Amino acid sequence: MLVKRRVAHLVIVAACICGFTQTAGTAGVGPQIVISLPDNIPPEVVWVRYTLYGPEGSGGRISRGEKLKAESSSRHYYISALFAGAPAQHAKVVIYAPGCRFATYELDLGTGSDITEQFQCAPLPTKTVHGFLHPNEIPTKTYLPEKKLDIAAYLDGNWVCHFFLQQRHESNIIEAGSCLGSDVPLGTVGQLDPARGGTFEITIPDFTRDPVFGQFATHGNFGVIELVLQEKKIGHGLATIKTDDSPELGLNVQGEYPDPVIFSTVHH
Numbered sequence: 659m660l661v662k663r664r665v666a667h668l669v670i671v672a673a674c675i676c677g678f679t680q681t682a683g684t685a686g687v688g689p690q691i692v693i694s695l696p697d698n699i700p701p702e703v704v705w706v707r708y709t710l711y712g713p714e715g716s717g718g719r720i721s722r723g724e725k726l727k728a729e730s731s732s733r734h735y736y737i738s739a740l741f742a743g744a745p746a747q748h749a750k751v752v753i754y755a756p757g758c759r760f761a762t763y764e765l766d767l768g769t770g771s772d773i774t775e776q777f778q779c780a781p782l783p784t785k786t787v788h789g790f791l792h793p794n795e796i797p798t799k800t801y802l803p804e805k806k807l808d809i810a811a812y813l814d815g816n817w818v819c820h821f822f823l824q825q826r827h828e829s830n831i832i833e834a835g836s837c838l839g840s841d842v843p844l845g846t847v848g849q850l851d852p853a854r855g856g857t858f859e860i861t862i863p864d865f866t867r868d869p870v871f872g873q874f875a876t877h878g879n880f881g882v883i884e885l886v887l888q889e890k891k892i893g894h895g896l897a898t899i900k901t902d903d904s905p906e907l908g909l910n911v912q913g914e915y916p917d918p919v920i921f922s923t924v925h926h
Contacts, residue, residue: 789848
């Protein structure tokens with residue numbers, strides 16, 4: 659079964675509607691935002707998403723989230739700070755690395771000069787969740803003889819959009835609409851072994867301990883962790899699982915969980 663991940667759409671209503679994505683790389687023309695990484699974090703595991711705002715009243719643009727593509731030997735990552743062919747006036751950046759809290763930056767780019775930000779990893783505790791999936795729902799049609807499955811996780815990251823769409827006090831930029839998805843990859847968080855009769859464990863970041871949770875959780879709702887069963891080594895997605903007590907596609911981020919959490923397979 660092919661797993662259909664959620665597709666996100668971005669709508670920004672402004673005086674000028676511009677492209678929804680911007681390519682970031684290791685070099686650019688014009689002013690740049692330079693992200694400096696610590697030596698102990700490889701660039702390829704770092705996720706970044708950002709938004710650029712033009713002069714007052716001219717609109718804004720939000721990038722899709724992506725893993726950094728900097729060379730492993732490089733400790734810097736460059737984002738072009740051009741908006742509609744001219745230097746952007748403001749920017750917001752969100753960075754996530756495994757084992758770390760989210761880092762958020764609000765930058766004033768009015769000088770037109772490069773700005774360098776040092777990403778520092780503030781450790782984030784993890785939480786172990788005990789789960790159960792009925793053996794009849796465990797996928798068995800695999801390409802490889804190995805029947806043990808990896809459990810990959812993705813945070814929906816909708817709070818990032820709330821952060822981006824907060825209007826600056828000194829700006830009259832009009833923004834509205836939906837800014838969803840661009841899920842944050844959390845990597846492999848557990849393993850499902852059919853020989854264990856459907857019981858499994860996942861170890862996930864405890865986002866309730868991250869300060870952004872307190873700022874952006876709405877009525878305790880911060881986001882959903884999507885859980886995908888994948889074949890080992892090749893990463894082929896077989897099914898998505900969700901909790902039985904939630905309509906959401908996955909596991910709601912919350913402080914405490916039942917023991918065990920009962921899951922079911924989502925049929926697409």
